[in-house]
Amino acid sequence: MNNSIPDNNRTRAQFNAYIGTYLSFGGYLESYSNAFEVLIKEVHKTGFHVDHLAYPILFIARHCLELGFKSNIRYFSKYSQKDNSTKKAGHHLEGLFNDFKLHVRETIRVLKTNYGIEIDKEDIKDFEMYCKDVEKLTNIFHSLDKSSDSFRYPVDRNNNNSFDYKETINLLDIKELFDRSIILLKFTTSLFEKYTILVDEVEDSYIHSEMINI
Template sequence: MFKKAKTNHHPNVINLANEIMDTHFAYTAGFYEAAKILGERMLNEKYQASRDRLAYPFLFLYRHHLELYLKNILQKIKEFKEEGIVSSSKGCIPDSLYKELSNLQDHNLYQLFELMEKALPYVQDLKEDDLNYLREIKKMIKAMHDIDKSGQKFRYPANNNGKLFFSKEQSYELKTMVETITKVHSKLTSIYDSLDKCLESMCEYHNQHME
């Protein structure tokens, strides 16, 4: 299966740990793109007969993307503390919060989002529009969290005791799901990019004045 390629520049070749691509970005973007492609195909009448089978990998890919993106944002916030950058009126990230940001082993989407809410004011002065923006995303994250709190329900049909995760039929609008994927991804990207640009400019300013 894993036959070594002779070159990394070929239409028939994939590159793990691509040297010109950030690995964290590759994972996060990859799960998002896979979910989006699968969701859009499921909307096609051609795949109607297989929608209910594809629903599980589709939702797993999407949920895992959310988890990875939230953790990427939290890691980016953590870097402000590590670089000694103070970019908000609240001052430096407290040690207790830094400790929380350094322990992101949980798969609980809602807790990860609440940690992001808690940490953001230490790196950005949030306005009312920003808070409304976060509330909107939070509702969407909560919806996914409520249906799968552990990140296991779309990976396996049953828990360790053999009890089915979904024992009764539940019906949801696929088009709404696909649209929500795009919307939440866009909003999380906006947050991440804002933090990344701020950190980069603050580090550059700091380094210039240290010379």
């Protein structure tokens, strides 16, 4: 074990990871977003140049977007009446972002058309506003790492360098967009839950009445 960390009961308990406890997209997103924050703060705290941790920090931020999109797609596909498969988009953020927006917007339409549930205009406005920040960050990562390889490997599948020698990016700009993007990815389901719970109640009532009539 690293000598800078004491090996005692307290640290053993601290570092004992319950990796089977948080097996959900939301759980993974929370874990990865926490790691992003810890690493960013550690760079500032230590005074080390960000180059020491740039690739894992950028990979984590990108992966948070992917997890967030997939988590929301899984939730909203229950109400959007659209296929929830993310296999076509794979690791491509542009495709996943478009799927995410499609499922949310179709959910808004279905709730109004099929259930007479209108989403508050301010809630829709907030969603579209945060989407602009997510789009900016998505476009950056799509340009830098289209297939989720460049932050993990120094060369692509054709053995070409992942980045030009003089290419730079300021991670404070990434953090600013990330902090706003993570709000949308973590809390969109909470924003819409007050509407979708009404749909759940209607569907549960229908199923209950059908069972009674059997």
